[in-house]
Amino acid sequence: MVDAPELFAQVRFRRREPAPVLRPYLEHYWLIDWDLTQPYASHLVPHPSVNLVFQRYEACPATVHGTGFAEVSGIGLELFTQKLEGRGRVCGVQFRPGGFRPFAPDWPVSAWTGRRLPADEVFAPPAQPSAVLDPGDEDARIAALDAYLLALGPDPDPQADRAMALVDLVRTDRTLRRVDELARAEGLSPRSLQRLFATYVGVGPKWVILRYRIHEALERAEADPEVNWAALAAELGYSDQAHLIRDFTATVGVSPTAFAPH
Numbered sequence: 001m002v003d004a005p006e007l008f009a010q011v012r013f014r015r016r017e018p019a020p021v022l023r024p025y026l027e028h029y030w031l032i033d034w035d036l037t038q039p040y041a042s043h044l045v046p047h048p049s050v051n052l053v054f055q056r057y058e059a060c061p062a063t064v065h066g067t068g069f070a071e072v073s074g075i076g077l078e079l080f081t082q083k084l085e086g087r088g089r090v091c092g093v094q095f096r097p098g099g100f101r102p103f104a105p106d107w108p109v110s111a112w113t114g115r116r117l118p119a120d121e122v123f124a125p126p127a128q129p130s131a132v133l134d135p136g137d138e139d140a141r142i143a144a145l146d147a148y149l150l151a152l153g154p155d156p157d158p159q160a161d162r163a164m165a166l167v168d169l170v171r172t173d174r175t176l177r178r179v180d181e182l183a184r185a186e187g188l189s190p191r192s193l194q195r196l197f198a199t200y201v202g203v204g205p206k207w208v209i210l211r212y213r214i215h216e217a218l219e220r221a222e223a224d225p226e227v228n229w230a231a232l233a234a235e236l237g238y239s240d241q242a243h244l245i246r247d248f249t250a251t252v253g254v255s256p257t258a259f260a261p262h
Contacts, residue, residue, distance in 0.1 A: 010040045011084065014138075018093075019146040024164075025099035025154055029145055031138065032090040039085040045218060045251060046076035048167065048201055048208045050100040050112060052093040052119060054132040054145075058086050068129035070119035074112030075202045079253045091132045091141055093149065097208065098163030098200045102154035109202035123152055162186075163200035166193075170205070171212050177237030179205045213237065214251045217244065221256055229256060 007013065011034040018026045027049060034040075056068040101109050104122050112122070119127040131144045166186060169176065176182050182205055183193040197205050213236040220227050233244035249255045 007040075007042050010034065010036065011042075016138075016142050018142075019150065022146065022149055022154075025096055025102060025160075026149075027094040027096050029142060030090075030092045030094060031141070032092075033088070034084050035087045036085055039083055041081055041083050043253075044076075044080040044082075045215065046080055046211075047094070047215070048075050048097040048203055048211055050074055050095045050109060050202065052095070054091040054127070054129050055089070056129070056133050057088045068133045070127035070129050070132075071116050072112060072119050072122045074109075074115045077114050077203075077207075079251065089133055091145060093145060096164050097167040097202075098160055100202075101200050102157050102160050103149065103152045105153075105155055105157070108199040110198045113202045125151060159196065160200050163196055166196075166205075167201060167208055170208050174213075174216075174236065177209065179209070182209070210247060211251070213244075214247060217248055217256075218252070227256075 011032050014031045016029040016031065017023065018029055027047075051073040052070065053073055054068065054070045095103075100112075127148065132141055132148070135141050135144065166182065169185070170182065176185070179190055179193065183190045186193065188196070193205055197203065197208070201208065203211075216236060217232060220232060229244065230241040233241045236244065238244040238247075245256055
């Protein structure tokens, strides 16, 4: 989240745990409610994760989306911006990178990358947004999310487990800076690794490596406006500071200098 404190001042945001049987595949549920007098634009640098999102924007006419809708949001390749206004509610499911395909095994996850489409085009049985969005009790909303996902599966898949483990390795081991290093660590050829990531993650391993480094750079910049970008570039495995700044600007939409908290 870009400028998370400002977002949290505008909306009520929570993360919740799914049912234990779903936790190997999901990062968490995320819930947002808002009642705004002025519009607010939230910005997010996406993780390499697919999201299932139940949402209602009461500023929209009921004939459009006022009654609520559900959509699958594939991995976003660019900065994601969402305008919030009036009253609304969102109940989201963030899948672990590699954890989505066991629920929708008919297509490679790359089929959804960069796309947002109605959940009913991806899943059967059809989603029932009212079951998730209407209950006033938050625990009831979580139970509805659990029930819907458990009805979808998941289908056990060792390759999904392998993909999730590899992405987790990229996320936690900053010494892995190259695709060939990751392939070698797993005993795969780079081409086989690319196929695994396209099928189960939705983007290539190089993209995942770079995105997690940008996430780390964002966290460091938010924590320390005077961050040493040259030292950080070397620490994150970039050849030079200019390369990090180019990637940062292309991903976030502004330069590190413009992004720095004020």
